[in-house]
Amino acid sequence: MNINALTKLSYGMYVVCTKDEKQYCGCIANSLIQITAEPATIAVSINHNNYTNECIKKTKEFSICVLGENVNPLIIGTFGFRSARNFNKFENIKYEIFEGLPVCTDSCAYLLCKLIDKSETNTHTIFLSQVVQSEITKDDTPMTYAYYHNVIKGKSPKNAPTYIPQ
Amino acid sequence: MNINALTKLSYGMYVVCTKDEKQYCGCIANSLIQITAEPATIAVSINHNNYTNECIKKTKEFSICVLGENVNPLIIGTFGFRSARNFNKFENIKYEIFEGLPVCTDSCAYLLCKLIDKSETNTHTIFLSQVVQSEITKDDTPMTYAYYHNVIKGKSPKNAPTYIPQ
Numbered sequence: 001m002n003i004n005a006l007t008k009l010s011y012g013m014y015v016v017c018t019k020d021e022k023q024y025c026g027c028i029a030n031s032l033i034q035i036t037a038e039p040a041t042i043a044v045s046i047n048h049n050n051y052t053n054e055c056i057k058k059t060k061e062f063s064i065c066v067l068g069e070n071v072n073p074l075i076i077g078t079f080g081f082r083s084a085r086n087f088n089k090f091e092n093i094k095y096e097i098f099e100g101l102p103v104c105t106d107s108c109a110y111l112l113c114k115l116i117d118k119s120e121t122n123t124h125t126i127f128l129s130q131v132v133q134s135e136i137t138k139d140d141t142p143m144t145y146a147y148y149h150n151v152i153k154g155k156s157p158k159n160a161p162t163y164i165p166q
Numbered sequence: 167m168n169i170n171a172l173t174k175l176s177y178g179m180y181v182v183c184t185k186d187e188k189q190y191c192g193c194i195a196n197s198l199i200q201i202t203a204e205p206a207t208i209a210v211s212i213n214h215n216n217y218t219n220e221c222i223k224k225t226k227e228f229s230i231c232v233l234g235e236n237v238n239p240l241i242i243g244t245f246g247f248r249s250a251r252n253f254n255k256f257e258n259i260k261y262e263i264f265e266g267l268p269v270c271t272d273s274c275a276y277l278l279c280k281l282i283d284k285s286e287t288n289t290h291t292i293f294l295s296q297v298v299q300s301e302i303t304k305d306d307t308p309m310t311y312a313y314y315h316n317v318i319k320g321k322s323p324k325n326a327p328t329y330i331p332q
Contacts, residue, residue: 005300006200008232008275008308009208012176031199034172034327035211036289042175043209043292045201066174109174119285119294123202126209128285128292134171142174144310161200 006162011145015065015079016044017102018055024095024102025084027052028076030145031124031161032064040131042113045124047159051084053125060115062129063098065107068140069147072106076148081157099133108140124161172328177311181231181245182210183268184221190261190268191250193218194242196311197290197327198230206297208279211290213325217250219291226281228295229264231273234306235313238272242314247323265299274306290327 017026031045046053056062094105103110113129148154156163183192197211212219222228244255260271269276279295314320322329
């Protein structure tokens with residue numbers, strides 16, 4: 001078995017945002033797919049260790065920011081490699097609020113999602129959710145995970161479903 | 167709500183293959199993600215109308231062929247737009263058998279998967295599966311769904327989760 005074959009799967013780059021009692025929070029996700037067309041539903045896999053996972057279970061709602069190839073790298077650094085448990089990730093990020101949920105201004109599209117159901121695995125939760133609002137916000141090519149790795153030379157944090165120990 | 171915002175999500179292009187009592191079958195899928203790293207698990211969404219869906223429920227195993235940008239378009243035409251109910255899709259396609267499952271020779275990687283669990287929605291089944299074998303088989307860039315739409319000018323069949331009526 002060659003575990004690197006799994007790097008041939010394609011993904012986008014997203015920030016999944018929600019909130020706790022005190023502030024907004026979010027994390028980078030790439031394992032996200034549309035499940036049904038009508039109604040529009042999506043599934044996203046988030047590690048148990050991500051604080052965002054815990055918060056989505058409480059709020060039952062979240063936003064998805066679709067990152068484009070020209071996104072400010074600060075967004076990936078802030079949401080991908082730090083924890084919101086003891087840090088306000090939105091402090092230095094431009095964002096707007098839609099239906100009570102934050103959306104990074106520097107996204108090329110966003111979706112607002114309501115939790116329908118969740119499945120647990122040993123490390124990740126799969127959140128099945130209905131898309132209740134969605135807009136295209138910027139003319140940019142959506143960033144793929146391959147682009148992030150090959151062009152931006154980005155790495156996967158340990159919590160990613162696609163993490164491969166080097 | 168702008169439903170076209172959902173076209174900003176990124177995917178790969180895959181053939182999901184399994185078999186019935188008489189022959190091998192398969193269909194094109196794009197809604198596929200890795201869920202956990204250890205053990206390696208994936209989730210794939212397949213329409214109830216796809217014969218492959220019915221067969222995976224019986225065999226509880228399937229292969230994933232990762233299509234590259236230089237794949238023979240015959241593969242997409244055969245697996246994406248015809249039904250295996252009354253047609254042997256593998257008749258004109260080169261393939262090999264691994265652990266009893268067919269893999270299109272013209273793929274850039276493949277995964278062999280055992281069904282762990284499934285979730286039903288009104289139109290699609292999400293198959294959660296463990297990857298029990300995986301190999302990289304060809305040096306080609308994995309085809310994204312965006313490449314299929316923008317470069318090959320391909321269309322989405324009605325059974326796709328990402329289908330948008332024109």
